[in-house]
Amino acid sequence: MTVSPALQPNGAPPSRMTPGRIGIYAFLVVTALFFLTPLYVMIVTSLKTMGEIRLGAILALPRAPTFEPWIVAWSSACTGLRCNGISVGFLNSVKILVPSVIVSIAAGALTGYTLSFWKVRGAGLLFGTLMVVAFVPYQIFIYPLVRVLAFIGINNSIPGIVLIHTIFGLPTMTLLFRNYFGALPPELFRAARVDGAGFFRIFWSVMLPMATPMLVVAIILQVTGIWNDFILGLVFAGRDNLPMTVQLNNIVNSTQGERAYNVDMAATILTALVPLVVYFASGRWFVRGIAAGAVKG
Amino acid sequence: MNKRCDVSIRGAEIAYGTIKILEKFDLEVAQSEFIVLLGPSGCGKSTLLNAIAGLVDLRDGQIWIGGNNVTWEEPKDRGIAMVFQSYALYPRMTVRGNMSFGLKVAGMPPAEIARRVDNAAAMLKITELLDRRPAELSGGQRQRVAIGRALVRDAGVYLFDEPLSNLDAQLRAELRVEIKRLHQRLAATMIYVTHDQIEALTLADRIAVMKDRVIQQLGTPSDIYRRPANRFVASFVGSPAMNFLPGTFAVHDGVPCFAAAGISIPLEGYGFDARPQPGAAIELGIRPEHVEAGGDLPAAVEMVEPMGSDQLAWLRLASQPLSMRLPADTPIAAGQSLQLRLPADKLNLFDAASGRRL
């Protein structure tokens, strides 16, 4: 039986755009829209006038977009008794962020380095305890820590909140660096010792420069975590140094009378801006950070 | 019960984007034949095997199995079974589970499944392992299970993708024998991919030596070993490797000769495929076991490697290195001089430029 060549299966099979494949794309697109909607609504609401908002239609584009709510949010929104806008909180968050990131990463890197390369009795126990405590809710520590910081004299101050962020960042940061250093070839360390380098010299000149990828990951994790923090800043930073998240909550949730939803959304975006920028700028590094921090031990 | 299909690959073309893996490739595999695709990595043999299995689509050409055009068929509808280099066992299932899962999903009655699994387990001597998990097995045992999973499918063609490459030398030798026994017993069609020429020589009915996506030579192990079609096949097959001497083709008093620095080797009795021009640059190939003592070619012994059952002597002939295989008890030492004879009927001549057999 001869079949004409045109009907014989030959080469690549016909396109397999099955209903299954279409279903996959449909699901992904719908879910993506669900995930994007809050961001879209945030932006759109912040550009509308109150009159337009009162009419409803939360998903509609602004008819006469205006940046007025943003200006109000930044410079004249009321957080509690003061009405200087959320710019105050932005500055505070920056003042808290920079030293906290530096000190917490330095402490974690040093501890991770020590536990990785140097034989310490009880290293396993120390590391294990650090890891366990990472799961404990902050509420256990709050009252005693307030007392301790007050005793030292740094409660309700920037140094105080920096210390707190270092304390609570130590488990994750140590984990990051210990795992990273542990994966480096041990010959590096031995070669440095043979060269006569001492403890801190090896750390500063050999290991730290090699740890650049992990430094990037650590910075991403800490910037995101510390900027987004609410509870620690609320308790330990003091009324003059409240971070942006606390101020944001005050602006939105403690207004009497009619709420200025557009100003609220503008303030919300401003607060979310720094981590969002870090997120979109870091791309795959963000995912690396999650993977590194999620693998505990 | 055994289907024993023949396989026909016609004009196959496989490409990833703009990179061509195979072009206008033809191969016929007979029923019950054990054919080995032998070649270095990157020659396209694994891709070809995956295409026969249906895991890779062709860009052009057809694949026929057992008289059916299966070019567009899914792997499960082609009547094939496959054994992978990394075993690919399902880690959370027992051995029995691994072997029976595909059949269970296909709706086969449990009694039939049990019969096939027990049969295959007995053939491969893994009956005691049926209730263990892959993690509890050694590499050799895992590979037997992988072969068992293929056997229960009762396929028309069995495909092997470098199945022994992850095993150590001793296990490799053991399982090689097992696979050959299996083939004798089942008389199934088997297509086997490897880069190990010993596996090819011991297992195959025919070998397709591949390089750079092209079949260099297709023939029985004996053909490939005794009359390699080009320099690549000659150097790739055989261990210890063939010796090569560069030189020129000359005719002295009507007798064709191989001429190199100061020596001349008569070529009477050599079966020419193509006759070169006098003065053409050629290469002479001869295997270490075919180099004989008692001739008139002067050579100096530089080093001797004892290899257990025999010894390998490294000589210098016409300022070229030459290895020679001798029985273990022949007295020979470095510094000695030997007179060698290279018999013409054991020689292989290749064109120096193209590598083609002359």
Next chain:
Amino acid sequence: MMPVSFVKHRLASRLAVGLALSPAILVVVVVYVGCTAWTMWISLTASRMLPNSTFVGLRQYASLMGNERWQVSVVNLAVFGALFLAASLALGFLLAVMIDQRVRAEDLLRSIFLYPFSMSFIVTGLVWQWLLNPSFGIEKMGRDLGLDWFRFDWIVRQDMVIYTLVFAAVWHAAGLVMAILLAGLRGIDPEIWKAARIDGLPPWRVYLSIVIPMLGASFATASVLLATSVVRLYDLAVAMTNGGPGLASEVPAKFVMDHLFERGNLGLATAAATSMLITVAAVVAPWLYWQARQRDRRLAA
């Protein structure tokens, strides 16, 4: 007789190590162990606004158990936790599987699903509070489309508000679960997929019977991370509903904070905090132990 320089070098190293580890040791001892012990001690005393060292045994715990606010908080958290865990794992798994199907624009899709995780819980809570606003949010949008019967005022209903918290939290965390499971999926030997295809297994069967069992460790990691954030739930509840309406979205962490500061009852607050600790320990300890066993088994093999 060892050379003096050698001894001095060893000593210098020992000192340096001690110095470098002193922050960690201090933190572990003073903060982690010390503060925990201190909190637990206070929970056994009669402290109210100020600490009081009268030992009263488990009386604070007894009054905690009888406290209506605490009871509601615990129930709320249990409901929230179960739904949040299930929904995040399910959605995260589906997303990971879909993206693993060699879809185009994978990077873009991953960015979209993961960006909520980069945002603060306060931001998350406020945005969702706005979206679910009955007068101006989704409910209004539904009504404007002509659907007069459309209601979505869960955020102001005592019986439904906890589910709004679940929505917002799942939106925040599903991307994280997706990232973890996707990494696990990518770690599966591709030859297993080939073997499954030759065995004729339909894709859903492969996922169910082969892939999911292989992802056990990834699921465990994701679950533990989610579970710890369940217990810590505070920012989201404060921003989105502030525990309301009434007590309907109160959570244990908020109970502790309120009683530590506004309501001035140290004894009750520390008893509540200790209860939270015990719950977390009960969940995390077995997992950590299992992880340590796995590591030892791997090292021994």
